[in-house]
Amino acid sequence: MPPKFSKEFKIQLVSGQKPIRQHRTSPCEANCPAGNPIQAMENHLKEGRRDEAHALLLTRNPFPGVTGRVCPHPCEQNCNRNRYDEGLAVRSLERFAADSNGVAPLRPGAPTGKHLAVIGSGPAGMTCAYFAALLGHRVSVFESAPVLGGVPRTAVPDFRLPKGVVDRETGNILALGIEAYINTVVGKHIGIEQIMQDHDACVVAVGNWTERRLNIPGAERARPAVAFLKESNLSRPDFTGLKVLVIGGGGVAFDCAFTARRLGAAAVSLLFPEDAEHIKAPAEEVAQARREGLVLHASRLARRIDERGVEAVKLESFAFDEKGELEAKTIEDDVLQEPADVVICASGLQPALDFLAPLNPARTPRGHLVVDSDMATSVPGLFAAGDIVDGPGTVAAAIGSGRRTALGLHSRLMDLPDRLMVQVDAERRLVVSGVSPDGQAHVVDFSEISNPGYHEKAPRRESRQAQASSLPFSEIDAGFDAEAAQAEAGRCLHCGHCINCGTCVERCPGYILVKDEQEGPFVEYPDECWHCGCCRIGCPTGAISIEFPITMRV
Numbered sequence: 001m002p003p004k005f006s007k008e009f010k011i012q013l014v015s016g017q018k019p020i021r022q023h024r025t026s027p028c029e030a031n032c033p034a035g036n037p038i039q040a041m042e043n044h045l046k047e048g049r050r051d052e053a054h055a056l057l058l059t060r061n062p063f064p065g066v067t068g069r070v071c072p073h074p075c076e077q078n079c080n081r082n083r084y085d086e087g088l089a090v091r092s093l094e095r096f097a098a099d100s101n102g103v104a105p106l107r108p109g110a111p112t113g114k115h116l117a118v119i120g121s122g123p124a125g126m127t128c129a130y131f132a133a134l135l136g137h138r139v140s141v142f143e144s145a146p147v148l149g150g151v152p153r154t155a156v157p158d159f160r161l162p163k164g165v166v167d168r169e170t171g172n173i174l175a176l177g178i179e180a181y182i183n184t185v186v187g188k189h190i191g192i193e194q195i196m197q198d199h200d201a202c203v204v205a206v207g208n209w210t211e212r213r214l215n216i217p218g219a220e221r222a223r224p225a226v227a228f229l230k231e232s233n234l235s236r237p238d239f240t241g242l243k244v245l246v247i248g249g250g251g252v253a254f255d256c257a258f259t260a261r262r263l264g265a266a267a268v269s270l271l272f273p274e275d276a277e278h279i280k281a282p283a284e285e286v287a288q289a290r291r292e293g294l295v296l297h298a299s300r301l302a303r304r305i306d307e308r309g310v311e312a313v314k315l316e317s318f319a320f321d322e323k324g325e326l327e328a329k330t331i332e333d334d335v336l337q338e339p340a341d342v343v344i345c346a347s348g349l350q351p352a353l354d355f356l357a358p359l360n361p362a363r364t365p366r367g368h369l370v371v372d373s374d375m376a377t378s379v380p381g382l383f384a385a386g387d388i389v390d391g392p393g394t395v396a397a398a399i400g401s402g403r404r405t406a407l408g409l410h411s412r413l414m415d416l417p418d419r420l421m422v423q424v425d426a427e428r429r430l431v432v433s434g435v436s437p438d439g440q441a442h443v444v445d446f447s448e449i450s451n452p453g454y455h456e457k458a459p460r461r462e463s464r465q466a467q468a469s470s471l472p473f474s475e476i477d478a479g480f481d482a483e484a485a486q487a488e489a490g491r492c493l494h495c496g497h498c499i500n501c502g503t504c505v506e507r508c509p510g511y512i513l514v515k516d517e518q519e520g521p522f523v524e525y526p527d528e529c530w531h532c533g534c535c536r537i538g539c540p541t542g543a544i545s546i547e548f549p550i551t552m553r554v
């Protein structure tokens with residue numbers, strides 16, 4: 001077989017077709033739970049096309065301004081450029097693209113006559129509503145809180161995610177004609193059976209909101225973490241001079257600790273079961289904790305809370321069972337007595353699905369909803385998305401889940417096959433153009449990029465930090481300016497995506513390849529291929545595959 005080129009589609013794809021044309025992809029894209037088209041976004045930014053980069057992101061993710069700020073960026077951890085010099089600052093680039101103003105929004109398709117209910121307006125519910133509306137369905141969202149946006153709007157602190165960013169992106173989704181009912185608790189103000197009766201399908205996207213309580217003496221003295229964050233977002237209680245201890249080592253616990261410092265606490269410490277090498281919170285939050293003078297007590301298990309503070313024992317090892325209960329081996333004579341005026345407990349969130357009792361859908365041992373490949377639950381017409389399916393996760397994962405649910409229910413409601421190929425037409429409407437082949441694109445490892453020297457070595461650009469004399473509630477990260485964004489995007493190796501550089505054409509000794517300015521290189525004389533591999537060795541992106549066995553012509 002002569003070389004096969006992996007080429008980007010010129011059309012914008014919402015789902016499908018990867019293995020045919022773009023049969024190779026980059027590890028960043030393979031590891032983005034939202035499914036962002038990262039490489040093509042970076043290509044636009046490199047050329048200064050910020051609005052196009054934003055428009056492209058909106059074909060997969062209606063919340064790029066949110067994920068561009070708070071996603072723990074598994075794309076960056078997996079970026080091939082980490083093995084060349086330093087990985088790309090993908091999240092900051094996503095944020096830079098998302099904060100452009102001139103983007104052309106996607107438009108809703110022809111009405112299907114179907115009416116969908118979505119319960120919960122977090123990233124999963126709103127993403128599902130967005131794609132369902134774009135596919136032509138009428139959508140009504142039911143939300144118990146007084147505002148739309150779920151955890152990112154009500155619990156994530158402003159210094160990481162300003163509320164205006166969530167409101168802007170939620171507003172763009174509502175502009176598609178979605179009806180939203182706030183202050184409406186399903187199970188209290190309206191029953192699930194009524195919703196099922198009034199709609200053609202219903203999506204449960206309620207997240208996990210029941211805070212776990214510790215089973216230790218004095219547990220009632222601890223404030224639940226998410227309730228504390230919600231209160232602080234609304235009313236900024238005064239903690240001046242207080243000593244605060246947070247139990248927990250994940251992102252929620254660190255948010256509580258940073259918030260307590262900003263409320264005036266004199267000293268803040270965290271106590272968690274993980275050892276110092278395996279803290280659950282993202283590395284940059286651990287670094288921020290050190291910068292802000294927080295004290296971290298690793299490998300500790302709280303065993304009593306009283307008026308003096310918290311008593312904690314050292315842990316030798318621990319694990320969680322299938323129901324999420326902690327099983328721990330302790331070192332009983334190694335005891336820490338940590339003084340505290342306020343104790344905050346961030347030890348996990350659980351589902352609250354009492355309102356589904358009349359339908360009794362199948363649930364996992366941890367109480368989450370069981371779904372099939374179309375995100376349908378065991379109850380006909382009832383679908384689910386986000387954390388209520390996967391357990392506490394990330395915003396990006398909830399977005400990917402919401403998109404899959406919209407496509408799955410569209411297939412079911414419209415009696416279409418699975419694996420829909422959905423693309424954006426010239427009028428920026430979604431069109432279903434067929435069925436995609438089964439299979440995944442091959443993820444290109446750095447070792448498969450034979451000519452990395454084509455790309456100049458250059459240090460990673462970091463986004464700016466806001467200047468402040470005291471710890472502010474305003475956003476800490478100030479993002480990229482245009483020059484830094486363009487330079488950083490220009491560092492992308494475009495792993496597995498042809499950039500039409502022409503090196504393969506130049507290096508082919510048999511002159512069997514030809515370069516088309518629009519479509520890139522192609523094999524003009526397949527019978528003349530020597531299978532020498534010069535094209536593949538010269539390619540700076542790993543976009544060429546040569547399939548074995550090959551038949552050499554002599």
Ligand SMILES: Cc1cc2nc3c(=O)[nH]c(=O)nc-3n(C[C@H](O)[C@H](O)[C@H](O)COP(=O)(O)OP(=O)(O)OC[C@H]3O[C@@H](n4cnc5c(N)ncnc54)[C@H](O)[C@@H]3O)c2cc1C
Pocket residue numbers: 070071072119120121122123124125142143144145149150151152155156184185186187205206207208209226229251252255355385386387388392393394395396398
């Ligand atoms: C404090 C905190 C900080 C976090 N920080 C990050 C972060 O930095 N990065 C990251 O990627 N992830 C973070 N996460 C996780 C992330 O926010 C969640 O994974 C994500 O929001 C899940 O989205 P969802 O749409 O499934 O649910 P949610 O965002 O929880 O939204 C569910 C919505 O359903 C509503 N609802 C619930 N029950 C009912 C009912 N009966 N009737 C009507 N409405 C109902 C709720 O009010 C809520 O608005 C954080 C989580 C918390 C708690």
Ligand code: SF4
Pocket residue numbers: 031032033034035036038067068071072073074075076090091094396
């Ligand atoms: S959503 Fe997260 S993983 Fe995806 S591109 Fe953005 S930062 Fe990376």
Ligand code: SF4
Pocket residue numbers: 026027028029038039078079080081088090491492493494495
């Ligand atoms: S170099 Fe570019 S395409 Fe390759 S993994 Fe990193 S961000 Fe993705």
Ligand code: SF4
Pocket residue numbers: 005497498499500501502503504505520521535538539540541542543544
């Ligand atoms: S060498 Fe250049 S033109 Fe040829 S496949 Fe690789 S990126 Fe595309």
